[in-house]
Amino acid sequence: MNDLRVRWITVALLAGVGLYGVSRLEFTNSIKSFIPAAGELGDLSLELVDSPLARRMAISIGGGEKRSGAATALAESLRSHPEVAWVESGFDEDALRGIYELYFDRRVYLISEKPATEIPALLEPAALERRAADLRRRLAQPDAMLLSRTAPDDPLGLFQNIVDRIRDANPALSSGGGSFESASGEHAIVLLGLRSSPFDSERQAPLLGYLDSEFARLNAEAGGQLVLEVSGINRVSVASERSIRGDTNFISMVSVSVVCALFLLVFHSLRHLAIAILTPLSGFAVAMAVALSGEDPVHGITLGFGFVLIGVAIDYPIHLMNHHALSPPGTRPRETVAQIRSSLLLSALTTTLAFIALSLSDFPGLQAMGTFAAVGIPVALAITLFSIPAFMSPSAAPTPAQRALAGGFAWLVGWLSAREGIAVALFAACAVIAAVGVPQIRWEDDPSTLIAGDPALIAESERVRGRIADFDSGRFVVGLAPNAEAALVLNDQIHEQLTQAVVAGDLEGMSSLHTFLWSQALQRRNLEALRSVPDLVDRIDRIYVQGGFQSGAFQGFSAAVADPPLAPLRAEDFAGTALERAIDSLVELDGRWAVVTYLRGVTSSDAIRQALSGLEDTRYIDQKEIVGGVYQGYRRSMVRVLALGCVIVFVVLQLRYRNLRAALLAFATAGLAALATYGVFGILGVSVNVVSTISLLLVLGMGVDYGIFTVDGARVSDRLGATLSSILVSCLTSVFVFGTLALSEQPALRAIGLTTGTGILFALALSPAVFVMARRSGVR
Amino acid sequence: MRRARSVLAILLPIVWVLSGGDSLASDTGGSAPTELEALMQGFAESGGVRARFQESRYLSILTDPIETTGMLYFAPPDRLARHTTSPGRSSIVIEAGRVSLRDETGQRVFDFSTNEIAQALVGNLMVVFRGDLKLLRERYSISFDSAAERWTLDLEPRARALRSVIERVQFVGKGRDLAAMETREPNGDRTIMKFSEIEIGFSWEPRDLDRIFSVDPPDTTP
Incomplete structure (x- = not known):
């Protein structure tokens, strides 16, 4: 097959696979698909990770008398936005x-959580006398004109108690009749719910833009004195993504410019760069097509890290092109391929096996990454061996830079050969750095530290959350039951236990469905307790008459007790009402019903678990603890995978060289570079995380490639300069592509950059020493 | 919370009664325009007003009326304060659509600027003191009778929603003095507020205005 045909076939295949991938491109950013099966607790946490609280925004407007009107207008404006599911700005009509329609005719069901004892106490003569006096006193208040409308049907104030209970659910939010106000009364508050995930920046960014522009318009109308402050995960998320994108654009520009300059300097051609990029790009395209051929969408993290890992493959064409340039003039590309084929095969084999080890992890995210990369590397190798030569010309004279590099390395190796102690010292120095630093490594298992949020936005969000005494979206209690009524019975008990925790000071507050809905069993017990008072009607009449009320004034109440107009309140009754969202916390999960209670101000997780210990099928969930545990598991699994990968690579090297010294030397570059990298981090106090550990796999992959090429180069007398200069170009390319990520302000990108940059530089520094020691050992 | 409770206590029954409103009444329009306009013009020119009030609330569920007494203040165009001194001390101040209340249970503030029913409920007296005949005609069908110096101004709400809360408001006066205001509700409850020691033409200093129109009532009347 001639080169032209190979080129066309390569391009056509790549385009076909790329189009297939793009046509099926469906990826997810949900954390759910990245967390392993963690038992019932973890599963529950996953099911509820996208909780209504996480999808909520709180908007605060301060700065003047017109804040309330502006908040009402802003709420009205936001209500029509397609991304907004609901808006609450106050107690509107x-x-x-x-509230009235749901509760007034059901007031006789919702009197007490302990009806057997509290209702008889409520109806004691002395208690009724106090109620009668209180009602008369309230009727004398300046705002009591309309209390007289409900009093005949509700002499005990049962409905007002229900209203108070709903209001007490969030004592920090008061309503001035127009809009919600913060407890201080200095800020108008608007709450809104999102239709999409707060992490879906594509949908959230336009909403935030709309919010800002609408506020600007209203503020201008109000004289420009108003101040907008917002709390919402989406705001921090969108800002972080902008920051990441900004960093990535800047770093990409820098790295592309420098890599272009490098290729121009070394090869005098950007065509070489285009050819080199074809290799990892092909590997990525095929891996993505394979990943997308299944039914499940690919995770964004898998794609991102998969691309990084397949980036190892850019070494292959660089080695090929540099060796080819330094070959005798007229050498055909496929002859150069034949010279280094065994090194390339071994490099790709060890890297693929290391990634296969990654795919054996217990963690789905690592499995996906490992499989992705393990598919991509052989494809990249195949492209290097079969397609890249078709894009290359027969060798001509090397460029001055190539000659200088090759000559320089030849001199360096000669110099080192005469001073082997320096080479040994280099190994020893790396070993000492590793021995001193690795034990000091500080692991960071909090995933939230991987993304740097804007401190100003976070502080603003905390201010707003403080004004509304917001609940912690990551801490909640879940009760599980076979049906909705059983879940509500359990929720009655959960509420009782957590109320005791509040009294004990272990908890500041809670948001419970119990505020709005009790089990039907409890509601019926309330009515039964009322009816069990034999002279209820006469007793109320007698005592209230003594308090100055007309005899027979409360027949409406008597009728409601004898025959309530409505059945006990059920979850279905909330459908279509303004309180519909109140029952969001009652959800069906795989045939079971879960009822969720959100918490605020947990002082002791153990105390909450203790408070709930007597309740079956009730779990306290701290998502931060769970996710932290999961990431810790990821990190430990990653370390195990690294160790397993090292063993596999070493075994393969031993099988290939059948010489322990050669295998050790080939492996030393990667192993020592990786250990020394973490040693440096330990000494300098740079914390490491799961991202830097995955990046270490990249260092191992590239380091092993350098080791193999170095040891193989040492076995051929005239390949010294070509081998080491190839490693230098490869190393510099990797440093500029990956290492420049260390400039990012984002911790995750910075971790990739620092780890790969430091590790690859260590590997480069060790390569000449390995060459000298391999040659001295007479490795063949 | 108490602030909200108060709002709910007022607004929830409004919502309740909205569902049971009666039929629409026609505008009787039987006022004597010249005399009524002259009367309202007189009110409009009265400036600040101070009066003692005695309120009797006749509720169908009570055997005897609830009696309260206190001082009433009006500063044009939209400030009204009612400081009750008996049986207990309480204050209600209406100012630019916001109502502030203080009683023995505490203080609360709420905004009625967006609720026309609530505005009508708490602001009728202020509208009359201001002499705002246009707004009265928008909200009510008006009947005005006068004989000798005595006059009667009857207001019947036009809006069904308001009519389900207030059946009729009647102002009674002599000359340019307002003697009483009676509010009747559809359920037969009624409230009569009688005024005495009426003084008009006040133009208070800003410091006095702050004291009067505060829910911390002044110990001595400025």
Whole structure:
């Protein structure tokens, strides 16, 4: 097959695979698909990770008397935005009507959580006398004109107690009739719910832009004195993504420019760069097509890290092109391929096996990355061996830079050969750095530290959350039951236990469905307790008459007790009302029903677990603890995978060289570079995380490639300069592509850059020493 | 919380009664325009007003009325304060759509600027003191009778929603003095507020305005 045909076939295949991938491209950013099966607790946490609280925004407007009107207008404006699921800005007439219609005719069901004892106590003569006096006193208040409308049907104030209970659910939010206000009364508050995930920046960015522009318009109308402050995961998320994108654009520009300059300097051609990029690009395209051929979408993290890992393959064409340039003039590319084929095969084999080890991890995210990269590397090798030569010309004279590099390395190796102690010292220095630093390594297992949020935005969010005494979206209690009524019975008990925790000071507050809905069993017990008082009607009448009320004034109440107009309240009754969202915390999960209670101000997780210990199928969930544990597991698994990968690579090297010294030397570059990298981090106090550990796999992959090429180069007398200069170009390319990520402000990108940059530089520094020692050992 | 409770206590029954409103009444329009306009013009020119009030609330569920007494202040165009001194001390101040209340249970503030019913409920007296005949005609069908120096101004709400809360408001006066205001509700409850020691033409200093129109009532009347 001639080169032209190979080129066309390569391009056509790459285009076909790329189009297939793009046509099926469906990826997810959900953390759910990245967390392993963690038992019922973890599964529950996963199911509820996208909780209503996480999808909520709180908007605060301060700065003047017109804040309330602006908040109401802003709420009205936001209500029409397609990304906004709901808006609450105060007790509007719909909410009030909803409360009245749901509860007034059911007031006899919702009197007490302990009806057997509290209702008889409520109806004791002395208690009724106090109630009668209290009602008369309230009727004398300046705002009591309309209390007289409900009093005949509700002399005990049962409905007002229900309203108070709903209001007490968030004592920090008050309503000035127009809009919610913070407890201080200095800020108007608007709450809104998102239709999409707060991490879906594509949808969240336009909403945030709309919010800003609408506020700007309203503020201008109000004289420009108003101040907008917002709390929402989406705001921090969008800002972080902008920061990441900005970093990536800047770093890409820098790295592309420098790599172009490097290729121009070394090869006098950008065509070589285009050819080199074809290799990892092909590996990525095929791996992506394979990953997308299944039914499940690919995770964004898998794609990102998979691309980074397949980036190892850029070494292959660089080695090929540099060796080819330094070959005798007229050498055909495929002759150069034949010279280094065994090194390339061994490099790709060891790297693929290391990635296969990664795919054996217990963690789905690592499995996906390992499989992705393990598919991509052989493809990249195949492209290097069969396609890249078709794009190359017969060798001509090397460029001055190539000659200088080759000559320089030849001199360096000669110099080192005469001073082997320096080479040994280099190994010893890396070993000492590793021995001193690795034990000091500080692991960071909090995933939230991987993304740097804007401190100003976070502080603003905390201020707003403080104004509304917001609940912690990551801490909640879940009760599980076979049906909705059983879940509500359990929720009654959970509420009782958590109320005791509040009294004990272990908890600041909670947001419970119990505020709005009790089990039907409890509601019926309330009515039964009322009816069990034999002279209820006469007793109320007698005592209230003594308090100055007309005899027979409360017949409406008597009728409601004898025959309530409505059945006990059920979850279905909330459908279509202004309080519909109140039952969001009652959800069906795989045939079971879960009821969620959100918590605020947990002082002791153990105390909460202890408070719930007597309740079956009730779990306290701290998502931060769970996710932290998962990431810790990822990190440990990653370390195990690294160790396993090292063993596999070493075994393969031993099988290939059948010489322990050669295998050790080939492996030394990678092993020592990786250990010394973490040693440096340990000494300098740079914390490491799962991202830097994955990046270490990249260092191992490239380091082993350098080791193999170095040892193989040492076995051929005229390949010294070509081998080491290839490693230098490869190393510099990798440093500029990956290492420049260390400039990023984002911890995750910085971890990749620091780890790969440091590790690859160590590997480069060790390569001449390995060459000298391999040649001295007479490795063949 | 108490602030919200108060709002709910007022607004929830409004919502309740909205569902049971009665039929629409026609505008009787039987006022004597010249005399009524002259009267309202007189009110409009009265400036600040101070009066003692005695309120009797006749509720169908109570055997005897609830009696309260206190001082009433009005500063044009939109400030009204009612400081009750008996049986207990309480204050209600209406100012630019916001209502502030203080009683023995505490203080609360709420905004009625977006609720027309609530505005009508708490602001009728202020509208009359201001002499705002246009707004009265928008909200109510008006009947005005006068004989000798005595006059009667009857207001019947036009809006069904408001009519389900207030059946009729009647102002009674002599000359340019307002003697009483009676509010009747559809359920037969009624409130009569009688005024005495009426003084008009006040133009308070800003410091006095702050004291009067505060829910911390002044110990001595400025």
